[in-house]
Amino acid sequence: MTAVASTIATPDLYLPRSATVVSKTMLTPAEMQFDVRFDNGQDLGHMPGQFAEVTVPGVGEAPISISSSPDRRGGFDLVVRRAGRLTAAMHECPTGAKLGIRGPFGTHFPVDGAMKGKDVVFIAGGIGLAPLRSAIHYVLNHRRDYGNVTILYGTKSPPERLFVDELAQWAGRPDVKFMETVDRPDANWRGNVGVITTLIPKAGIDASKAVVVACGPPIMYKFVVVSLYAVDVTDEKIFVSLERRMKCGVGKCGHCQINGLYACLDGPVFNYADIVRVQEAV
Amino acid sequence: MSIKKLSQTAMNDWVAALIRGHRVCGPMVRVDRFVYDLLRSPADLRLDHDVTTMPPKKYFLPAASVMLTYTKDGKFEPVMDAPPMVLFGVHPYDVAAIAQMDRYYTQDRVDAHYLARRKNVTIVACDVQNPSQNVFAACMGTATVREGFDVLLTRVGDDYVVEARTPAGEALLAQAGQQPDADPVSLGRRQQVWQDAQKLLRRQVLGCSPRDLPGLLEKSYDHPVWKKKSEECYSCGSCVMVCPSCFCFDVQDDVKWDLATGERKRHWDACLLTGFALVAGGHNFRKTRAERYRHRFYRKGKYLSERCGFVACVGCGRCARACTSDIANPVDVYNTLVEDQ
Numbered sequence: 001m002t003a004v005a006s007t008i009a010t011p012d013l014y015l016p017r018s019a020t021v022v023s024k025t026m027l028t029p030a031e032m033q034f035d036v037r038f039d040n041g042q043d044l045g046h047m048p049g050q051f052a053e054v055t056v057p058g059v060g061e062a063p064i065s066i067s068s069s070p071d072r073r074g075g076f077d078l079v080v081r082r083a084g085r086l087t088a089a090m091h092e093c094p095t096g097a098k099l100g101i102r103g104p105f106g107t108h109f110p111v112d113g114a115m116k117g118k119d120v121v122f123i124a125g126g127i128g129l130a131p132l133r134s135a136i137h138y139v140l141n142h143r144r145d146y147g148n149v150t151i152l153y154g155t156k157s158p159p160e161r162l163f164v165d166e167l168a169q170w171a172g173r174p175d176v177k178f179m180e181t182v183d184r185p186d187a188n189w190r191g192n193v194g195v196i197t198t199l200i201p202k203a204g205i206d207a208s209k210a211v212v213v214a215c216g217p218p219i220m221y222k223f224v225v226v227s228l229y230a231v232d233v234t235d236e237k238i239f240v241s242l243e244r245r246m247k248c249g250v251g252k253c254g255h256c257q258i259n260g261l262y263a264c265l266d267g268p269v270f271n272y273a274d275i276v277r278v279q280e281a282v
Numbered sequence: 283m284s285i286k287k288l289s290q291t292a293m294n295d296w297v298a299a300l301i302r303g304h305r306v307c308g309p310m311v312r313v314d315r316f317v318y319d320l321l322r323s324p325a326d327l328r329l330d331h332d333v334t335t336m337p338p339k340k341y342f343l344p345a346a347s348v349m350l351t352y353t354k355d356g357k358f359e360p361v362m363d364a365p366p367m368v369l370f371g372v373h374p375y376d377v378a379a380i381a382q383m384d385r386y387y388t389q390d391r392v393d394a395h396y397l398a399r400r401k402n403v404t405i406v407a408c409d410v411q412n413p414s415q416n417v418f419a420a421c422m423g424t425a426t427v428r429e430g431f432d433v434l435l436t437r438v439g440d441d442y443v444v445e446a447r448t449p450a451g452e453a454l455l456a457q458a459g460q461q462p463d464a465d466p467v468s469l470g471r472r473q474q475v476w477q478d479a480q481k482l483l484r485r486q487v488l489g490c491s492p493r494d495l496p497g498l499l500e501k502s503y504d505h506p507v508w509k510k511k512s513e514e515c516y517s518c519g520s521c522v523m524v525c526p527s528c529f530c531f532d533v534q535d536d537v538k539w540d541l542a543t544g545e546r547k548r549h550w551d552a553c554l555l556t557g558f559a560l561v562a563g564g565h566n567f568r569k570t571r572a573e574r575y576r577h578r579f580y581r582k583g584k585y586l587s588e589r590c591g592f593v594a595c596v597g598c599g600r601c602a603r604a605c606t607s608d609i610a611n612p613v614d615v616y617n618t619l620v621e622d623q
Contacts (some may be wrong), residue, residue, distance in 0.1 A: 010394040014349050014533075014546075018356035039356065057352045058544055060535045062562070083562035086448060098356025218565070243597070245561050247533055250391050253551070254530030258567075260585035265390075272320060280567065 013250045016055045016100025017042070022075060022189040024095055027162050030081050031127060032091050033067070036099060037075040044076045044101070047108030047270040048135035049241055053249045059089040064184065064247040065268070066104065067130045079130035079162065095264035105249040107269040108214050108253030109135040109239055111142075114271075117146040119209040123224055125154050125196050125216025129162050131241055131268075132215045136170075143175060150203050153180040154196030154216075158189050179203060196220065200227040207232035221282040225272065238272035242281065283452055285445040286461040287468050293442050296458035297324040300368055303457065307341065308370035308406075309334050321370065329371050329435065332414035333598055335525030337376050338369055342383055342399050346549045349395055349533070354542045361545075364398035368454065371408045374479075375417075375424040375596040377431050378407070379526030381591050384430075386529060389590055395548075404450045407431035407606070409475055415481045416599025418613055421488035424596040425479040438471035483597070486613040489620040492593045495583040502619045511615065512575035513609040519552030521601035522609035525580060527594035528552070553578050579615060 014055075018039045038044070044052065046066050055061045062084075068077035090099075097231040109115065110202035112209035120139055124132045124213050139146050151170055155161050161180075171178040179199045192199065196216070205212075205228075212233055214224055221240055228238060244256035244263035259280045261270075275281035288296060298307050306321045309331040316331040316362075318338050348361045372380075389397035410419075419425045428559060432451030443464045462471075490498060499579040522528040532551035537544040537571060547563045554574050559567035568574045582594035595612055602611035 010392045011398055012350075012360045012394045014361050014395070016350075016358050018358065019301065022354070055352070055358075056351075057354045058358060058535060058541070061533060061546075081563075087562060098354065100352065100358055142426045152565055243561060244567060245559060248531075250393075252387065252391075252393055253532070254581070255532075255551070257559075257581065257585065259580065260588055278592065 002044065009124070013252075014102070014248070016053070016061075016102050019099045019101045021093060021095055021097045021099060027079065028160050030160075031130075031162060032080055032082070034078045034080065034090065036078055038101065038103065041074075043073055044070075044104055046070055046076070046104035046134075048138045049109040049131055050104040050106050051131075051164060051246065051249070051268060052078070052101050052105065053246075054086075054088045054090070055102075056086055057098060057100065059086050061102075062086045063102070063105075063249060063264075065131035065134075067133045069134055069139060069141060071141045075257050076121065079127070079133075081127050085220070086124045102249060105246070106264055107267055109241075109269050110211075113137055114239070115139070115211045115213065116145055117147065118211040119150070119206060121150045121152065121203065121205055121210050123152045123196060123200075123212060123216070125220040126156065126160065128160070128215035128220070128241070129153060130238040132213065133166075135148035135213060139205070140176070147209055148177065148206075149175065150177040150205070151179070152196060152199045152203060153178075155180075155182050157182055157184045158186050161276055175201065195223070197223045199228040200224070205231045205233060207234070207237070210237060212238045214238065218243075218282055225282075226274045235273035235276050236271060239269055240272055240275075240282070242270060242275075245266065268272050273280075283446045283448075283467070284455055285443060285464040286455060286458065287463055287464040288442045288444050288458060290440055290442075292458060294324040297321070297327055297370070299457045299459075300454065305365060305367040306370050307367060307435055315468055318369075328372060329408050329437065330411045331371070332412045333373070333417065333600060335600070336524060337379060337598065337600065338372055339379065339383065339526050339529065341367065341369060341403060342380065342396060343529055343531065343550070346547050347395070348545045348547050350546045352535075352544055352546065356504070360394075362395060362398045364402045366402040366403045368406060370406045371412050371435070372405055372431065372600075374407060374427040375419040375422070375483075375598045376526050377405065377407045377427045377571045378424040379598075380595045381430040382590070382594060382596075383529055384525055385590050385592065386586070404433075404454060405431040406433040406435060406451075406454065408435040409437070410479060410483060411437055413485055416486060416602040416611065417483050417597060418486040418488055418599060419597035420480045420482075420484040421486075421613075422492050422593070422595060422597035425483040426476045436472045436475050438468050438475065441468065443468050443472045486599070486611070488597075488613050489617040492595075492599075495593050495616065496587045498616065498619050498623065499580055499584040501623060505619060505622065507615060509572045509575040511609040512571040514609050515554065515571045515575055516607060517554050517556055517571055517574065518606070519554045520604040520606070522552035522554055522578070523550060524600040524604040526598060526600070527596055553581065579612070583616075
């Protein structure tokens with residue numbers, strides 16, 4: 001053990017920090033927003049696109065993306081779809097319930113790098129808006145650091161739309177181009193109908209200035225990328241967030257591997273050029 | 283550091299002395315196989331073992347271990363259960379696998395739970411006396427080892443050459459009492475044992491160098507061998523469990539009867555098992571047996587090589603013996619790829 005014998009104090013990678021659910025907001029029949037605060041008053045200190053490992057004591061731990069901008073101090077938002085045992089327990093926990101939080105983990109959307117000074121095109125499919133919202137808030141908070149801002153949002157049906165108040169705000173901003181679509185409209189829907197790729201040709205993307213940031217289900221990327229190629233956007237200008245089973249969050253447990261990449265260390269945000277030839281990626 | 287020569291009697295006395303003062307685990311017989319377990323007397327120890335059913339990884343990453351305790355009201359207390367012990371009689375290929383775990387669990391971010399256990403284990407390695415049926419350690423460069431242990435034992439005739447390589451090893455060897463230094467003849471015979479190991483630990487022959495494996499796999503992603511072999515895979519994970527270089531884990535919470543407190547445990551997990559890449563909502567990123575079977579070979583032969591600088595196979599042959607369907611033998615798979623490239 002000579003290589004590490006000199007390691008003195010080793011922080012425990014797996015020890016959560018205690019936090020409290022300050023408030024819960026039902027966003028859709030399936031998705032709930034949680035305002036979470038650390039009991040010691042610390043900020044999470046994340047960047048947009050990173051995730052945290054969330055413990056529900058007595059149930060387990062799961063990776064959840066962070067939905068608020070780092071500009072928001074004192075607490076952070078998690079948006080959770082009721083999909084399994086842990087997420088069901090989160091939905092059912094009372095306000096004031098205790099959680100454990102580890103993180104933040106992983107790579108982030110390049111709000112401080114490749115996106116800066118560029119036209120930014122956000123493409124969100126369904127619950128993919130949850131992690132993207134962190135970056136959208138950040139970009140809008142630092143609006144002068146970026147060129148044109150376009151937000152494309154697609155859901156299956158109108159009741160599945162997240163953050164409806166914020167969607168209306170974005171749509172009303174003169175410095176944001178906001179477009180959305182649903183696959184299956186209901187009687188009251190007056191907007192676009194069709195999959196998200198139908199918005200891309202209409203978005204007026206200037207490939208010479210644009211950086212695209214996308215988050216959605218795995219199937220979405222396959223089609224979105226083809227539509228982006230059609231308007232001359234190249235792989236290096238596309239950033240995507242990939243979901244895997246990030247069990248430990250620190251590159252040890254092996255669950256989140258995408259071929260040789262770790263979603264928890266090398267991702268969840270990847271530049272598309274780095275994964276376009278990785279067979280398991282999309 | 284000392285290099286001593288111990289007669290069989292002196293060896294037994296030394297082991298007896300160690301057992302009196304330490305928790306000593308080593309290879310012993312259980313029914314018709316060898317296993318690592320707690321030694322209660324020198325007679326338990328079988329330094330002539332060919333290979334143990336399970337590798338010594340269980341002492342560093344137990345099949346299940348508590349990482350923390352929690353309360354419903356959000357108190358989390360780490361549990362670092364790291365009993366000091368002497369691991370006696372470890373074959374060179376297993377020493378090499380422990381060095382791989384050391385690298386994996388301390389690279390970039392140090393796993394304090396692993397490190398706590400690892401630091402408390404003193405390793406007494408032992409050169410192989412009887413090669414096992416499927417061993418190909420010589421092909422993987424692990425028939426002998428030069429580092430990663432505290433003491434090395436080598437049987438030369440009726441005696442052992444015992445070399446201390448670390449201060450902890452020196453302290454252990456001191457408990458053998460006054461013993462003669464190894465004489466030049468014994469050291470020469472030890473050199474011969476090491477040379478012979480390169481021939482004896484080659485019961486199967488890998489058709490390429492381990493250095494070539496990442497490149498070989500690079501061009502073999504769509505090779506029919508993955509589908510063909512995996513058609514007989516039960517997805518049981520036995521190959522992973524017995525592998526000294528497989529160290530993925532899952533984490534589960536156990537609630538106590540009071541429903542207010544509990545423990546978080548990590549368990550061995552296997553990428554061959556159906557749910558390994560399953561996410562909430564039911565999407566499985568490796569649905570088919572072929573994908574999972576291929577992933578295991580790629581992780582061990584290519585991905586870990588790129589990330590950590592080692593091929594995660596030490597040629598012990600345990601997987602070949604553990605697999606009910608006889609599809610896990612890496613030599614078969616790699617040689618098929620070599621022939622077809």
